[in-house]
Amino acid sequence: MTKxxxxxxxSWGTAFAKVLAExxxxxxxxxRRAEVADAIANTHENPFYLPGTQLxxxxxxxxxxxxxxxxxxxxVLAVPSQSLRANLEGWSDSIGKNAxxxxxxxxxxxxxxxxxxxxxxxxxxxxxxxxxxxxxxxxAREIAARxxxxxxxxxxxxxxAIDVQKSCATGYFRPYTNSDVIGCEIGGACKNVIALACGxxxxxxxxxxxxxxxxxxxxxxxxxxxxxxGAKPATLAGLAGVGDLVATCSSPLSRNRSFGHVLGEGxxxxxxxxxAHGQVAEGVKSCTSVRSLAxxxxxxxxxxxxxxxxxxxxxSVQEAVGKLLGRQTKPE
Ligand SMILES: NC(=O)C1=CN([C@@H]2O[C@H](COP(=O)(O)OP(=O)(O)OC[C@H]3O[C@@H](n4cnc5c(N)ncnc54)[C@H](O)[C@@H]3O)[C@@H](O)[C@H]2O)C=CC1
Ligand SMILES: O=C(CO)COP(=O)(O)O
Numbered sequence: 024m025t026k027x028x029x030x031x032x033x034s035w036g037t038a039f040a041k042v043l044a045e046x047x048x049x050x051x052x053x054x055r056r057a058e059v060a061d062a063i064a065n066t067h068e069n070p071f072y073l074p075g076t077q078l079x080x081x082x083x084x085x086x087x088x089x090x091x092x093x094x095x096x097x098x099v100l101a102v103p104s105q106s107l108r109a110n111l112e113g114w115s116d117s118i119g120k121n122a123x124x125x126x127x128x129x130x131x132x133x134x135x136x137x138x139x140x141x142x143x144x145x146x147x148x149x150x151x152x153x154x155x156x157x158x159x160x161x162x163a164r165e166i167a168a169r170x171x172x173x174x175x176x177x178x179x180x181x182x183x184a185i186d187v188q189k190s191c192a193t194g195y196f197r198p199y200t201n202s203d204v205i206g207c208e209i210g211g212a213c214k215n216v217i218a219l220a221c222g223x224x225x226x227x228x229x230x231x232x233x234x235x236x237x238x239x240x241x242x243x244x245x246x247x248x249x250x251x252x253g254a255k256p257a258t259l260a261g262l263a264g265v266g267d268l269v270a271t272c273s274s275p276l277s278r279n280r281s282f283g284h285v286l287g288e289g290x291x292x293x294x295x296x297x298x299a300h301g302q303v304a305e306g307v308k309s310c311t312s313v314r315s316l317a318x319x320x321x322x323x324x325x326x327x328x329x330x331x332x333x334x335x336x337x338x339s340v341q342e343a344v345g346k347l348l349g350r351q352t353k354p355e
Contacts, residue, residue, distance in 0.1 A: 024049050025190045028095035030088065030114060032059050034302060035127055036101030037069045037078070038163040039191070043099075044079040048190045051083040053091035060086040072302070076167040092117040097125055097190055100143070103303040104130025104212075107139060111146040118147060123183045125155045125176075129211030130305040131312035136319070138208040152180040155187050156204050158211040159262040160270030162277065166196065173197040175263045177207040199262065206258030209249040214268045215306030216313055217241030219283035219330050221272040223340045226287015237326060238272050244324040248313070251320040279306045286333060287340050307334055325350060 025048045029040040032054035044050045054060040056071075063069050063084035067077060085091050092098065098118055102110050107128055118124070124147065126139040137145070140154045159174030166172055176191075176198050178184035184200035191198055201207065217237060224233045245268075246259045258264060271277045282304040285295035295304075310331040317324040329347055332338035338346075 025096050025186070026094050027051075027097040027099055027190060028053060028091040029099040029101055030091065030110070031055075031099075031101030031127075032063065032069060032072065032084065033101065033103075034072045034163040035161070036099070037063070037073045038076075038161075038167040039099065039101065039127060039157075040082055041076070041078055041167060042191050042193060042196045044082045046189075046191050046193045046196070048097075050081070051085060051091045051095075053088050054084060054086055057086040060084040073163065073167055088114050089117045092119070095119060095122055097123050097187060099125045099127060100139070101127045104128040104139060104305055105133055105308055108132065108142050108146055111143065115147045118149075121153070123153055123155055123178070123187060124149055125157055125187055126208075127157055128305070129158060129208075129215055130309040131212045131316060133308055133312050136312050136316045138205065138212070140204050140208060151204075152178070153183065154178070154204070155183060156207045156211075157187070157191075157198070158207040158267065160266040162270060162274055164276050169195040171195045171197070173199060173262050173266070175199050175201045175207055175258075175261065177201045177204045177258075177263070179204060201258060201261075201263070203255045203258040205252050206249050206254030207263040209252060209254050210245060210259050210263040210267060212305070212309050212313055213241070213245040213248065213327070214264070214271050215279045215304070216310045216327050216330050217245070217268060217306075218271040218277050218279035219286075219304070219306040219310065219334070220326050222277075222280040222283020222285075223287040223330075223333060223343070224283075225280075226284040226289075227340050227344070229344075234272065238268055241272075241326050242268060244317075244322075244326055247322045248317050248320065248324060251322050252316075278302050278304045282307060283330075292334065306330065310334055 155178035329343040
């Protein structure tokens with residue numbers, strides 16, 4: 024039986040641990056706070072991040088990372104992007120030498136501008152062939168309710184991708200393998216930024232034409248950056264690109280879209296943060312790192328730049344809209 028450790032017990036870590044357990048994998052979750060681990064282990068619910076969802080009895084939980092990692096074939100990294108490095112530094116020595124490291128995080132590290140798989144290689148020294156990424160239209164609450172969805176598992180080693188695929192395939196969760204790690208990571212990080220833009224647009228009362236235009240031009244930005252970094256355009260036309268963009272930009276369940284909506288309504292960053300109830304909206308930090316990454320490759324990303332200006336330079340959403348539409352006209 025495949026054994027997995029899920030490190031991070033937020034909404035996606037918990038929902039994905041449930042998927043793994045329901046696919047027949049032996050799963051132990053790690054939570055930073057003992058009260059979260061205790062609640063999962065004793066009440067089979069995570070009242071802090073996924074209230075109301077019954078978790079499988081077989082799902083174990085602990086706040087001791089050494090115990091969670093003991094014998095794990097698959098190590099699922101389910102903490103937010105900006106805290107992955109610091110966490111991994113503490114976990115690295117306890118990770119099995121042949122374990123597959125599966126990243127769930129959708130962001131680009133601030134400062135270093137590294138993708139999550141690159142952070143993992145840097146901290147653990149693991150060969151890139153051991154690192155996999157899972158990304159797709161996977162809003163945690165819908166997956167927890169067993170609503171059908173598909174996803175992508177990207178790994179340069181196809182045998183490992185297939186092992187991970189088998190560990191999480193269920194009657195409602197359909198993972199596809201892909202060898203394009205860069206494409207999946209860029210899709211996941213960029214769609215959060217574009218979802219913030221869609222939320223901002225809906226917050227100031229704009230309708231579906233605007234949202235569709237942002238999604239489509241956001242996709243163009245994502246493809247430009249991805250291709251510059253070595254991604255395949257087909258990956259970004261798939262579940263980890265278009266698929267996740269559509270889900271995140273359209274759903275009120277998205278934390279990024281909701282965060283942008285509050286800003287569009289005229290709320291402050293602090294108000295938007297409060298409304299997120301302690302959950303992460305990755306695009307708020309990644310808009311800056313994606314923008315810097317794009318700059319360093321001479322890639323134009325005007326929507327991403329506008330999201331950065333609204334979030335971090337005090338530009339109003341109205342001003343950002345005016346600036347975007349005032350740009351020189353050009354061919355599609
Ligand atoms: N929630 C969702 O629907 C989905 C989320 N993701 C991605 O998964 C990643 C994790 O997101 P969620 O589980 O949704 O986040 P969350 O905000 O629900 O929970 C974050 C988890 O990380 C922990 N955490 C926060 N800062 C930490 C730190 N410094 N050290 C250790 N643990 C820390 C929290 O205690 C919590 O357990 C993010 O990159 C997100 O973009 C991907 C797909 C779906
Ligand atoms: O990544 C997600 C869906 O695929 C979740 O998006 P949010 O982080 O915006 O909720």
